[in-house]
């Protein structure tokens with residue numbers, strides 16, 4: 298369980314309050330209007346933004362004072378998930394260790410995970426020599442290898458076409474959530490949430506609301522979500 302206790306996040310003229318929990322091993326979608334604070338909230342969980350108040354608790358431990366690297370967290374952003382000057386093997390290997398020198402055993406682990414996401418034989422290429430969908434798979438492969446229990450997705454698949462995006466969402470479900478990881482994903486698309494999220498937390502009006510089971514939420518949307526959906 299990830300808990301946000303009396304969390305208050307602030308920029309100059311923006312503030313966001315969060316008092317909620319995310320069930321372990323589940324996928325929770327964050328949905329809400331542009332500028333509502335979804336990325337800001339993920340940044341606070343990841344440790345990039347110091348909260349004005351409150352605490353972030355993971356598995357009953359206060360992780361608020363830990364640096365991003367010390368937190369049990371992997372993150373995928375919309376862009377810049379891969380270093381352009383490194384090969385795919387090197388990029389994915391960073392999930393195992395921070396240096397570029399991999400042992401034979403580590404290289405075998407990288408090859409196996411690339412194989413498992415459909416990128417067999419592509420390890421020697423640079424990211425620019427992969428399609429957008431393949432780059433997404435490589436970034437996901439690094440998250441798989443990093444083996445951190447909490448995974449934050451800030452719309453990493455938004456630039457993909459609908460079929461590729463659905464493939465990636467299904468991979469997230471099969472390879473992350475079904476293996477016990479806790480996933481929090483920002484999305485603008487209700488269809489993404491309906492496809493793989495167990496629950497949805499609405500971010501609007503300065504608050505991150507507690508997650509509600511996906512189907513129940515869309516069947517009976519609260520006013521902020523109804524406005525967002527244009528209903």
Ligand SMILES: Nc1ncnc2c1ncn2[C@@H]1O[C@H](COP(=O)(O)OP(=O)(O)OP(=O)(O)O)[C@@H](O)[C@H]1O
Nearest residue numbers: 308309311329330331332333334335336337338500
């Ligand atoms: N580094 C920053 N400094 C000052 N204000 C910021 C900073 N980053 C974000 N903000 C402000 O915080 C608010 C929330 O931004 P955020 O990016 O979290 O929203 P979002 O819900 O993720 O939006 P979108 O759906 O458009 O990506 C916005 O008003 C934004 O202008």
